[in-house]
Amino acid sequence: MTYPLYRTGTIAVVDGVAHRVSYAVGDNYVHFPQVRDARPAPFPRQELAGPVPVEMCERVFSVQVYAAYRDHRVMVDAAYDNGTARVLEAEWDHEWATINGFVQENSYEYYKTVDMRDLRDYAERQNDLLFTRWRAARFARPVEGITPHGGWPNGQAAVVSGRPRSGVLETEGGRVAEVSTRAEYLGSSCEVAGITLDGSVGVRYLGSDFERAEADGFRQDADGRWSKTVHIFDLARYHEVHRDLLFDQWRESRDSLAR
Template sequence: MRYPRYRHGTFALMDGVAHPVSYTVGADHVQLLTGVRAEPVPVELCERVISVQVYASYRGHGVFVDAMDETGKARIMEAEWDEEWATINGFVHENRYEYFKTVDVLDLRDYYEKQTDLLFLRWRARHFARPVEGQPLTGGWANGSPAVIDGRPRSGLVRLEDGRTTEVTTRAEYLGYPCEVAGISADGSVGLYYLGQDMARAEADGFQLTVDFRWAKTVHIYDLARYQEHHADLYFEEWRSAQELTRG
């Protein structure tokens, strides 16, 4: 059986309902792909516009879930650029760097959606000026707690429009490596936690080790790229376990 909450593509959230849409970053309108509304919809009427990709782990390794059919088969792509592991585990080399395999969806673990925020650049330009050289950053940490501007960033447990509960962390790239966005202050200061593996590089780029042993740094919001939310799907494991019991 197909996981009923599986989805991918571009969606606009309007009045609490997610609609499949086509959208070009920077455009003023989205175009619904269903028959709900024929004319383009101004992005100002959208609560969010996101690009959704699904990832999971398979045999302890990160994979991209490219497709899923009604029989419960998932087409997955190796997502850690490990050619040797992919070959050993039965993936087929289809493109230059891409290895694919079809597996039972019940063999997947740690299912999550990567929701890229397609309105981030518009939101950033509306709320923040570009940094002024020499002006100090106050930090994206309001009184020791994460600061939030107009709903960004989000963290913790979030109930999605389809009823799922997900555990959310907001992420972005800084100097080309992944970071968690802990808070955003009104002056554009952003509190970051380093998520990469090279701790020496983190220290060289100005991150400092905190009392809870995380590498942290304050940067400006215009230093960020690929702003996204990581939604760990708490319902998937419950569904997967129930399906396994049904199979006996």
């Protein structure tokens, strides 16, 4: 039996329910699977089919699943009914991949089929496909010479229309995950701590090259983390990381059945 919450592809959430869809970033319509005799949108939610206005969707995102296998990061490319998964070595360490039984399928990619019970730190990367649309509708582009000063929670949550999200959340389909929001700033991966209405964003550097962080304007805060306030139009690849809090329960239940 495979992990029942495994998924990949493009997902739209409508009324708290997740649907598999197709969507091109910037398009005005999300394309749901066609059903026979479907009526044109808008129509009752349970009959979603064909092109649907993107405004009807609470979220639209693409999903990639990552985990740790033998203390090494892998992408879970597919999951099978027999409880195994096809994984891609995701740290570009080809020597490690070869030693650990991965098979090279092209110049850069090494794959292996593993027991899902051997995976740890199972998490979804949810790429926010509506972020640029949402940003353009709510914020003005930065004005040269004006430095952003907001973006950090200061007695109130620095959240604009539901972004960013963080903490332990119960999401669609009964999923429970520890969520953090991330984006790239000047090519570096950062955690998005908060967003304020003036377009200021508080970000924390997630890399290990602290000389680069300092050169890019990050400064250590009271907690020793490298932080900076930037403008929302300076961010790229905005996404959420959902560390699945139910996967270990499933894995342990599978282990007990195997004994």
